[in-house]
Amino acid sequence: MQRTAVNPWEWSLKLGYNQAETIEGISRHLICAGQTAVDAEGNPQHPGDMRGQISLALDNLEAVLAKADMGLRNVVRLGVYATDVDEALKNFDLLGMRFGPIQCAPPMTLLGVTRLAIPSLLFEIEATAAA
Template sequence: MKRTAVNPWNWSLKLGYNQAEIIEGQTRQLIVAGQIAVDENGAPQHAGDMRAQIALALDNLEAVLKGAGMDLSNVIKLGVYATDVDEALKNFDLMGMRFGPVQNAPPMTLLGVTRLAIPGLLFEIEATAAA
């Protein structure tokens, strides 16, 4: 799979994402449902702690990717939902710590929402991956 970043401006790179990517030569695509801060039984974790919820949601995303024989380097698009965008952005260094080592800055959309499906959850991340 060949990826070519499309960035008419550089400002998004400072935030850890490309404006767009051209994906060529993929053979498999994975659509990952929103991953949240729940344990293996689906019980919400880390009430009121945005940072811990982001970390666990990323752990869960990585687990789903691994189950498909992929990792964060295969992610080609992210959708992020947060009940407090400012608080999420304060903790986005966690995104950089996960995606930076695999040198991936997939296009991303961050939306503020009034609540998520499960009360008490603050952060949700969905992904599209390709190999």
């Protein structure tokens, strides 16, 4: 798979994402449902703790990717939903710690929502991956 960043402006690079990417030579495409801070039985974890929820949601995303023989390096698009955008942004270093070392900056959208499917959840991340 060949990824080529498309950035008519560079401001998004400081925030850890590209404006767009062209993806060539893929043989598999994975569309992940939104991942949240739930345990293996689907029970919400870390109530009221945005940082804890982001960390567990990322763990869960990595588990889904691994089950498909992929990893964060394969992520080509992220959709992020947060009940408190400012609080989520304060903790976006968690995304940087995972995507930065592998030099992956997939296009991303962050949306503020009034609530998620389970009221105690604060953060949800969905991904599209390719290999």
